[in-house]
Amino acid sequence: MMTKRVRGARAVAAIVGGGAVLLATACGGGGGEDGGEVTLVLDTFGVMGFEDRIAAFEEENPGITVEERNIVDTADYTPQLQQNIASGSGAGDVVAIEEANIAQFIAQDDRFVDLNDHGGAELEENFLAWKWEQGHTPDGKLVGLGTDIGSMGVCYNVQLFEDAGLPTDREEVGELWPTWEEFISTGEEFMEADTGASFVSTIQPYFRAVSAQAGGAVYQDEQGELVLESNDTTRAAFDTVTAMSEAGLSASLPIWSDEWNAGIQNNTFATLPCPAWMLGHIESTAGDAGEGRWDVAAVPGGSGNWGGSFLAVPEQSEHPEEAAALAEFLTAPEGQLSTWNAVNTLPSSPEALESEEVQSFTRPYFNDAPVGEIYVPSAMELEPVYYGPDTQAIDDAFRAALESVEQGQASPDEAWDTAVGEAERATGEG
Amino acid sequence: MTSTEHGAPPSARSADPRPAATATGRRPGRNRGTLMSRLDVKGSPYLFIAPFFVLFGVFGLFPLLYTVWVSLHEWSLIGGNEGFIGLDNYVRLATDAKFWLALYNTLGIFLIAVVPQLLLALTLADVLNRRIRGQSAFRMTLILPYITSIAALAIVFSQLFGSEFGLINQALGYLGFDPINWRGDKYFSWVAIAVMIDWRWTGYNALIYLAAMQAVPKDVYEAASLDGASRLRQFFQITIPMLRPTIIFTVIISTIGQMQLFTEPAIFDTGGNMAGGTQGQFQTVMMLVFQEAFRYGNYGYGSAIAWVLFVLVVVLGLVNTLISSRIKGA
Numbered sequence: 001m002m003t004k005r006v007r008g009a010r011a012v013a014a015i016v017g018g019g020a021v022l023l024a025t026a027c028g029g030g031g032g033e034d035g036g037e038v039t040l041v042l043d044t045f046g047v048m049g050f051e052d053r054i055a056a057f058e059e060e061n062p063g064i065t066v067e068e069r070n071i072v073d074t075a076d077y078t079p080q081l082q083q084n085i086a087s088g089s090g091a092g093d094v095v096a097i098e099e100a101n102i103a104q105f106i107a108q109d110d111r112f113v114d115l116n117d118h119g120g121a122e123l124e125e126n127f128l129a130w131k132w133e134q135g136h137t138p139d140g141k142l143v144g145l146g147t148d149i150g151s152m153g154v155c156y157n158v159q160l161f162e163d164a165g166l167p168t169d170r171e172e173v174g175e176l177w178p179t180w181e182e183f184i185s186t187g188e189e190f191m192e193a194d195t196g197a198s199f200v201s202t203i204q205p206y207f208r209a210v211s212a213q214a215g216g217a218v219y220q221d222e223q224g225e226l227v228l229e230s231n232d233t234t235r236a237a238f239d240t241v242t243a244m245s246e247a248g249l250s251a252s253l254p255i256w257s258d259e260w261n262a263g264i265q266n267n268t269f270a271t272l273p274c275p276a277w278m279l280g281h282i283e284s285t286a287g288d289a290g291e292g293r294w295d296v297a298a299v300p301g302g303s304g305n306w307g308g309s310f311l312a313v314p315e316q317s318e319h320p321e322e323a324a325a326l327a328e329f330l331t332a333p334e335g336q337l338s339t340w341n342a343v344n345t346l347p348s349s350p351e352a353l354e355s356e357e358v359q360s361f362t363r364p365y366f367n368d369a370p371v372g373e374i375y376v377p378s379a380m381e382l383e384p385v386y387y388g389p390d391t392q393a394i395d396d397a398f399r400a401a402l403e404s405v406e407q408g409q410a411s412p413d414e415a416w417d418t419a420v421g422e423a424e425r426a427t428g429e430g
Numbered sequence: 431m432t433s434t435e436h437g438a439p440p441s442a443r444s445a446d447p448r449p450a451a452t453a454t455g456r457r458p459g460r461n462r463g464t465l466m467s468r469l470d471v472k473g474s475p476y477l478f479i480a481p482f483f484v485l486f487g488v489f490g491l492f493p494l495l496y497t498v499w500v501s502l503h504e505w506s507l508i509g510g511n512e513g514f515i516g517l518d519n520y521v522r523l524a525t526d527a528k529f530w531l532a533l534y535n536t537l538g539i540f541l542i543a544v545v546p547q548l549l550l551a552l553t554l555a556d557v558l559n560r561r562i563r564g565q566s567a568f569r570m571t572l573i574l575p576y577i578t579s580i581a582a583l584a585i586v587f588s589q590l591f592g593s594e595f596g597l598i599n600q601a602l603g604y605l606g607f608d609p610i611n612w613r614g615d616k617y618f619s620w621v622a623i624a625v626m627i628d629w630r631w632t633g634y635n636a637l638i639y640l641a642a643m644q645a646v647p648k649d650v651y652e653a654a655s656l657d658g659a660s661r662l663r664q665f666f667q668i669t670i671p672m673l674r675p676t677i678i679f680t681v682i683i684s685t686i687g688q689m690q691l692f693t694e695p696a697i698f699d700t701g702g703n704m705a706g707g708t709q710g711q712f713q714t715v716m717m718l719v720f721q722e723a724f725r726y727g728n729y730g731y732g733s734a735i736a737w738v739l740f741v742l743v744v745v746l747g748l749v750n751t752l753i754s755s756r757i758k759g760a
Contacts, residue, residue, distance in 0.1 A: 079724075082507075086507070251594075253594060254700040256700070257588075257700045258588055258589070258592065258595075259592050259593065259594045259595055262594070262595050263594070266595075268594070390726070390727075392725075393703075393725050393726050393727075396703035396705065396725065397705075399703075400703075400705050400707075400708045400709070401708070403708040404614075404708035404709050407611060407614045407708060409614055409708060409709055410708075410709065418709065425528075425722070425726055425728070426725070426726040426727075428504075428506060428726075428727075428728060
């Protein structure tokens, strides 16, 4: 809509004469031109910390102005972006895409610029292998360049661990659970101590963590076919986390619900799967009273990731060349370090991850936990994971299924069948 | 101006001076003039009501018919129209356990929400129709829930019906009862949603009843009182019969609204994926439409469900009308 309206305005302006000045102020949407001046619109969500680098980009490229349009909630941002992409107008020149939705947009790759045509192919070493892969179509078109990642750790409640007679030092805690089996037996030990709290809040986020560790296709393969019944790893992850529930470890609080958040404040559960960004959520939820109560240890199985984003250039952009340059500039190692320094989103560039700034970083709220040291190895070791275009819907189905197990409404087998049935509906196979 | 052979009523003709002027001006234009005037007389009323019908056509009828068209296709968010498949979506729907479950949920919630709601609204209206202190304050309070934002509703009721820290469960705990899993247990989830619906709509219906009650002549009640009829008897033998058309109206409106029940169960759900609980305990038909179309991207199948729901609403509306005309006739 936006570009069309701008073009219409241009025609009118030409007739009236001298309308070019008006036009420059009128086109906030699709990016416009006025005597060599280029305005690029950057669509972002949440807090991405690009401000410094945008200023640097504008300085290095005179004549280009970058306008950031931010929508805080991805639940609002993504459907709007999807509509703009599908209708062929209204999207920014560069758009941010969240990990859970990247495959959905890659499935519409004809609506995005192949960044290989703009020097993207040489950037491979700027990214972790799995992150680089996630931004590609099955036939090698480069749609998205990685910004940040989530990586994976386990947050634990220091006070509850102490009450249960478990070690509280983060090194020792990490050594309690090299594998998920040992994580579960630690949980059983914790429950025997009868602290009144549960060991895990809900098994759903653990499912995501465990299933990603196996690498490869989790729900769908690159042709979009469901692999739930053909690969053993997803079912194995399902069995691992339902075993947590069977062992009575779960508080059964649906993730992100008010009750779940209240549980973070009220010491209702002892552990949480913790991507780097989750630290911020705990800090803001538990507040001042919770300072020093939570700490973060290594994740069982060693590797993992949850969340993170990409930048892509929609085909509808009128300045693909400049837009691609902006995307590459923002996702370069220096760009990622800059956002790390600004808002602590973990870089997806190995070079940035290994830098002193990331490695030596500690977080006071979590007893000065060396966050960089804990998260970097987990991100480096992760095998490439593939999430298909219907990931969001399938994830929702598994979430419901896992919650029905922990709330005692269904057996693991029944819940698995339900989830597979829903996944078939979501992929159109049902 | 001998126009009687054209058959137009003279009164209508004389009301419009324009064709007459044209007719006297030029002879060849005379036929056209009378034609224009006939068109004006016959056409103008349609022109005046056209805006509604044009808008209804664009925003009401077209989407309705387009939904039928979409429902006959394999149609997805990303792929668009993927080919004509005839009635396959409807055949699938007939054997789809999720659809029948959603329909069962919708009808179940409808029953436990609407029946108490209308009874309560009637009682409230009757109380407020009497001379009581602070009458207008109470009457205004009735409409408050209806104008309260949905977001506030969601927050308040999620605090009330939380399973772990919810107010109701805490109160039950003090009284020595086990906590209720409001979202997990099918029938308790229906009760919670029915409470939300009734909280929001009872006052609205009560106001409609109240308006109708004020139209009942006071002398009927006075005569009844003189004859020694109790208030209860007055209510059942004067108020209810006099309100019959209004009651029928609210029943029909509630039926149409509740069949499309969406907001309350959607905000009661956690996560916003329109699954209606972990096992679809309270997934309504509208939620299923939303889930299929906008969460799973199956526009074709979603449209088929939406269309069947529309037909169901029409059928239920007709049944309502039939019953009510019988009542009127009796």
